[in-house]
Amino acid sequence: MLIALEGLPGAGKTTQCRLLADHLNRQGTPVNYLPDNLTRSEDTLGSTLLDLFAGGDPFSRHGSAITDTMLATAIRTNTVATHIAPALTLGQTVIEDRGAHTILSYSLATLLQKHAGPIEDGIRWLQAVAALSGPVADVAVWLRLPADDAITRAALREGHPYTAEQHAFLRHVHDAYTHLAADDPRLVPVDVRGLTPHQVHQAVLHAVADHVPIPTSVESSSVKQ
Numbered sequence: 001m002l003i004a005l006e007g008l009p010g011a012g013k014t015t016q017c018r019l020l021a022d023h024l025n026r027q028g029t030p031v032n033y034l035p036d037n038l039t040r041s042e043d044t045l046g047s048t049l050l051d052l053f054a055g056g057d058p059f060s061r062h063g064s065a066i067t068d069t070m071l072a073t074a075i076r077t078n079t080v081a082t083h084i085a086p087a088l089t090l091g092q093t094v095i096e097d098r099g100a101h102t103i104l105s106y107s108l109a110t111l112l113q114k115h116a117g118p119i120e121d122g123i124r125w126l127q128a129v130a131a132l133s134g135p136v137a138d139v140a141v142w143l144r145l146p147a148d149d150a151i152t153r154a155a156l157r158e159g160h161p162y163t164a165e166q167h168a169f170l171r172h173v174h175d176a177y178t179h180l181a182a183d184d185p186r187l188v189p190v191d192v193r194g195l196t197p198h199q200v201h202q203a204v205l206h207a208v209a210d211h212v213p214i215p216t217s218v219e220s221s222s223v224k225q
Contacts, residue, residue, distance in 0.1 A: 001093045001212055002088065002094045002099075002135055002136075002137045002138050003020070003093065003095050003096065003137055003138065003140075003208060004095075004098065004101065004139075004141070005017050005020075005095070005097055005098070005141055005143065005204075006102060006142045007142055007143035007144065007145065007177070007192075008145060008147060008151070008154070008173060009150060009153075009154035009170070010145070010152070010154030011145045011150050011153075012145075012192060012197065013036070013098065014035070014097055015197055016197070016200060017035075019197065019201045019204075020095055020204060021095050030090070030091065030092045031092060031093050031094075031095060032092040032093070032094045033094075033097075034083055034084065034095065034096050036097040036098050043082060046078045046079065049075045049078060052071055053068070053071040057166065058166075059169050059170060059173070060106075060110060060113075063110065063114070065107045065108075065111050069129050069130070070129065072107070072133075073129055073130055074133075076099070076130075076134065080133060080135070085134065096137060099136070099140055100130050100133060100134075100135075100136045101137075101180060101184075101187050103130045104126050104176070105173050105176040105177045105180060106173055106176070108122060108126055108176035108179065108180065109176045111126075112175060113169060113172045119179055120183075123179065136186060137186065138211065139207070139211035140186055140187045140188065141188050141190055141207050141208065142181055142188065142189045142190065143192045143204075144177070144189045144191050144192065144193075145192050145193055146193060147170050147171040148171075149193060177189075190203045
């Protein structure tokens with residue numbers, strides 16, 4: 001089983017991945033948690049691809065939907081081959097901190113920002129390319145937080161402000177997630193604004209349980225508020 005946590009920087013993906021992994025471990029489910037950009041420190045090919053991907057702005061990257069989509073797809077293809085596929089073969093539940101929908105949302109944001117045309121055509125093309133990276137999550141939970149709120153959180157965490165251009169691009173990413181969630185029932189929005197990590201964790205458990213069979217004894221989840 002493959003589960004992904006999706007959303008903007010600052011939405012709480014890493015925290016919720018860890019809480020979900022802890023919950024499943026307590027229920028006796030074998031879990032393989034894959035942090036964001038795991039391949040950076042794991043193998044030479046992944047590191048090389050990430051170095052190529054890292055050019056330009058940290059969010060809009062090269063500013064080309066084609067270049068960024070192809071590089072992001074190559075990175076995830078490597079992660080699937082080296083980590084996700086072996087773990088799934090062993091019967092583990094894989095929790096992915098950003099999955100295929102991250103490729104789709106950031107590339108779609110570039111299309112929204114720089115190209116005119118039917119949004120449905122852009123989504124179809126992106127889905128066809130991203131499919132080359134391997135399986136999409138059985139359920140991808142989108143931690144939905146208004147872009148400006150997420151950016152404020154991320155800037156505080158990272159200790160530096162975001163530029164006006166980054167604000168604008170991440171608003172497009174938020175809009176892209178909205179379009180994708182309307183198109184793909186596997187991308188499940190969970191509103192996190194104003195919630196504690198514990199409350200978000202409960203919402204994530206329920207969202208996942210509605211789509212895939214996992215142990216969800218909510219009362220057994222002890223998370224600090």
